[in-house]
Amino acid sequence: MVVFIALTYGCLAATPSLWAQEPSPTSVAQITAQLAEPPADETPVAVLNVRITDTPNDDGHALDIRWDASASEAEGRVDHYEIWRAAVIDGQAGEYANIGEVTSGTYIYTDGNVSEDGSYYYKVFAVNDSTFEGTEIWTLRSESAVAGPLTPVAQWFDMQRINVFVGVLLLCGFIIYYITQARAGKELFIRKIAGLEAVDEAVGRATEMGRKIYFIPGSQDMDQVQTIAGITILGRVAEMAAMYETRLDVPVSRSLVMVTAREVVKEAYAKSGRPDSFQEDQVHYLTDDQFGYAAAIDGMVVREKPATIFMMGLFYAESLILAETGNSVGAIQIAGTGEPSQLPFFVAACDYTLIGEELFAASAYLSKEPRQLGSLKGQDIGKGLILVAILIGILLETFGIWDFSKLFKVIE
Amino acid sequence: MRREIPVLITGIAGVVFVVQYFIPHFPFNRLSNWFSDWFSIIAACAIWLGALNLIKISIEKIAYRRHDWGYSIIVVACFLLMVVFGFWAGRDSREPGMPFTWMYDFVYSPLSATMFAILAFFVGSASYRAFRARNLEATLLLLAAFFVMLGRVPVGDVLTGFLPEQFQLSQVAAWIMNFPNSAGQRAIMIGIALGIVSASLRIILGIERSHLGGE
Numbered sequence: 001m002v003v004f005i006a007l008t009y010g011c012l013a014a015t016p017s018l019w020a021q022e023p024s025p026t027s028v029a030q031i032t033a034q035l036a037e038p039p040a041d042e043t044p045v046a047v048l049n050v051r052i053t054d055t056p057n058d059d060g061h062a063l064d065i066r067w068d069a070s071a072s073e074a075e076g077r078v079d080h081y082e083i084w085r086a087a088v089i090d091g092q093a094g095e096y097a098n099i100g101e102v103t104s105g106t107y108i109y110t111d112g113n114v115s116e117d118g119s120y121y122y123k124v125f126a127v128n129d130s131t132f133e134g135t136e137i138w139t140l141r142s143e144s145a146v147a148g149p150l151t152p153v154a155q156w157f158d159m160q161r162i163n164v165f166v167g168v169l170l171l172c173g174f175i176i177y178y179i180t181q182a183r184a185g186k187e188l189f190i191r192k193i194a195g196l197e198a199v200d201e202a203v204g205r206a207t208e209m210g211r212k213i214y215f216i217p218g219s220q221d222m223d224q225v226q227t228i229a230g231i232t233i234l235g236r237v238a239e240m241a242a243m244y245e246t247r248l249d250v251p252v253s254r255s256l257v258m259v260t261a262r263e264v265v266k267e268a269y270a271k272s273g274r275p276d277s278f279q280e281d282q283v284h285y286l287t288d289d290q291f292g293y294a295a296a297i298d299g300m301v302v303r304e305k306p307a308t309i310f311m312m313g314l315f316y317a318e319s320l321i322l323a324e325t326g327n328s329v330g331a332i333q334i335a336g337t338g339e340p341s342q343l344p345f346f347v348a349a350c351d352y353t354l355i356g357e358e359l360f361a362a363s364a365y366l367s368k369e370p371r372q373l374g375s376l377k378g379q380d381i382g383k384g385l386i387l388v389a390i391l392i393g394i395l396l397e398t399f400g401i402w403d404f405s406k407l408f409k410v411i412e
Numbered sequence: 413m414r415r416e417i418p419v420l421i422t423g424i425a426g427v428v429f430v431v432q433y434f435i436p437h438f439p440f441n442r443l444s445n446w447f448s449d450w451f452s453i454i455a456a457c458a459i460w461l462g463a464l465n466l467i468k469i470s471i472e473k474i475a476y477r478r479h480d481w482g483y484s485i486i487v488v489a490c491f492l493l494m495v496v497f498g499f500w501a502g503r504d505s506r507e508p509g510m511p512f513t514w515m516y517d518f519v520y521s522p523l524s525a526t527m528f529a530i531l532a533f534f535v536g537s538a539s540y541r542a543f544r545a546r547n548l549e550a551t552l553l554l555l556a557a558f559f560v561m562l563g564r565v566p567v568g569d570v571l572t573g574f575l576p577e578q579f580q581l582s583q584v585a586a587w588i589m590n591f592p593n594s595a596g597q598r599a600i601m602i603g604i605a606l607g608i609v610s611a612s613l614r615i616i617l618g619i620e621r622s623h624l625g626g627e
Contacts, residue, residue, distance in 0.1 A: 057436060058436055059436040059437060059438060059441040060436075060437070060438070154436060154437040154438060154441075155436055155437060156435060156437050157434060157435060158433075158434055158435070158436050161433065161434055164433075164434075165434055168430070168609070171606065171609050171610075172609070172613055175609075175610055175613050176613075176617075179617075179619065221451075221455060223448075223451050225608050225611060225612060228611070228615065228623050229611055231622075231623045232620060232622040232623050235622040235623075236622070252462075254455070254462070255455070255458035255459050255460075255461040255462035255463075255465075256454070256455055256458050258461065258462055258465065259458065259461060260623060263624070264622065264623065264624075281469055281472075284465055284466070284469050285461070285462035285463070285465045285466050286466065287466075288459070288462070289524070290524075291523075291524045291527035291528055292523075292524070292527075294527055295523075295527050299483070303479075303480055317528065317531060320531060320534045320535065320538060321527065321530060321531055321534055323538075324534040324537060324538055327538075338604040338607065338608070340597050340600050340601055340604070343600065344542075345538065347542070348538040348539065348541060348542035349534075349538050349541075355600060355603070356600045356601070356603045356604035356607060357603035357604055357606060357607030358607075359607065360604075360607030360608060360610060360611040361607060361610075363611075363620060363622055364614070364620075367622070371619045372614060372619060372620065375610050375613065375614050375619065376610065378610065379606050379607065379609070379610040382606050382609075382610075383602070383603065383606055386602055386606075
């Protein structure tokens with residue numbers, strides 16, 4: 001047996017070519033040397049008509065370079081185009097440098113690395129090269145005529161966003177119009193929102209049971225409009241809690257939210273005529289960490305078994321962790337968020353859910369203040385307009401009459 | 413003045429943010445970044461407020477032996493331990509093998525992962541309640557969930573392999589997600605966008621002031 005293994009190994013060792021998958025360095029070098037001289041007829045024809053224009057709708061830090069295709073491209077003799085730039089120094093073109101390349105078939109390049117303080121010349125090279133095993137064998141370039149100089153200019157209005165501008169003007173116009181109407185004393189009909197109608201009931205339940213109310217204003221900071229919306233609702237809830245003398249606990253995950261929420265709750269207690277009932281520690285910080293925050297609240301909920309939990313603000317993956325824990329202790333839960341991916345979790349685990357816009361309408365709805373209700377009416381008119389636009393778009397696009405959707409394209 | 417100045421600052425900042433979206437010219441093109449930088453600096457400084465509040469409440473709880481005060485000992489101990497480990501070796505604290513990194517990698521990260529993993533079980537319990545066919549809407553939800561879940565796994569197509577391709581479960585699931593689901597999501601997103609515009613306008617105009625602690 002040992003002899004057989006030794007013989008087998010000996011035979012295999014004697015035939016190294018069987019194992020040699022990679023070409024030897026000698027063979028690559030030989031082939032490279034053979035092909036090092038490019039064929040005479042492989043030089044591409046230079047590109048013509050290089051044009052430089054200022055990039056529209058920008059902050060003056062970009063130029064567009066366009067050119068016509070090299071005549072050699074159709075024959076497959078252009079691999080890519082190189083764009084070279086020289087800044088104007090003392091009225092003369094400085095040293096040219098390669099700033100980028102595009103593959104053949106592309107005839108535009110945006111140079112986004114220029115300054116409003118400078119002027120620039122450009123040249124475009126048609127390049128034909130050959131490589132073998134990743135090694136460049138030869139490269140042939142043809143240089144275009146110089147284009148320029150041109151100085152980039154910043155624009156005062158981004159015309160690509162004109163549709164957004166018109167939309168914002170229209171919507172704001174409607175909202176301001178209805179605010180004015182409401183201020184003038186006009187009666188406005190606002191549909192009932194079940195989740196907000198239940199706020200009284202939820203606070204009352206906690207009072208009857210003698211247990212706490214928890215208000216969770218989301219896991220994000222004050223730079224989120226959803227957090228602000230949550231905090232505005234907190235003010236109304238705190239007023240009711242103060243009125244019924246029910247303990248309100250507000251665990252927060254951001255220091256700035258803590259400071260703001262504390263001020264809001266304090267004012268709400270003062271407004272309800274019970275400033276002495278307010279305790280600073282009602283609004284307390286836990287942690288900035290998403291799951292640390294969820295874990296801390298879960299622990300508090302399980303230990304203290306609050307009767308009512310409000311979750312209003314911006315939530316991510318912690319939404320269901322919080323809502324299910326609240327559900328498990330039998331708390332009445334009212335949630336609201338503008339995060340579409342978290343809404344199904346709240347709908348499944350909470351008694352009432354404010355879906356998207358209802359969260360933003362909540363403060364106005366609860367305050368019953370005419371000016372705020374007017375803004376809701378304006379918002380509804382905006383929604384009606386969008387609905388009409390969708391219907392028109394469906395008809396025009398379905399029957400191929402006009403590309404209606406292009407009116408609503410937004411350039412980021 | 414206690415109300416007016418914050419309202420004025422909010423209004424100016426709000427208008428600036430709207431304007432900078434439409435004007436690419438300097439200085440408007442930089443304003444958004446400047447405001448974000450300021451916010452980050454203020455938020456970073458403010459973290460001390462939160463941290464001190466957490467420690468204060470926890471120490472009070474321990475000192476007065478309030479309900480569940482034992483948990484507060486763990487909070488304070490962990491907080492101090494991480495602070496000490498963080499300052500232990502200065503900037504090198506984040507190097508592999510240092511106590512801070514060890515605590516981060518082998519205590520904090522697994523605990524976070526555990527909390528995240530619990531979500532899977534909560535999805536199960538929430539789905540059980542949501543999918544009970546109590547009424548027409550819940551039944552439709554149950555059916556949609558059934559088709560989507562089965563259509564997302566290979567066995568779905570095996571079970572319906574005898575049907576024409578467009579009726580196989582993976583295609584049905586894709587249709588539910590791409591059409592009814594997308595349409596519903598977009599409707600909600602349009603509502604949210606309008607709600608944000610309306611709420612922002614109320615705040616910018618100073619009509620909504622409750623986040624400042626008053627009407």
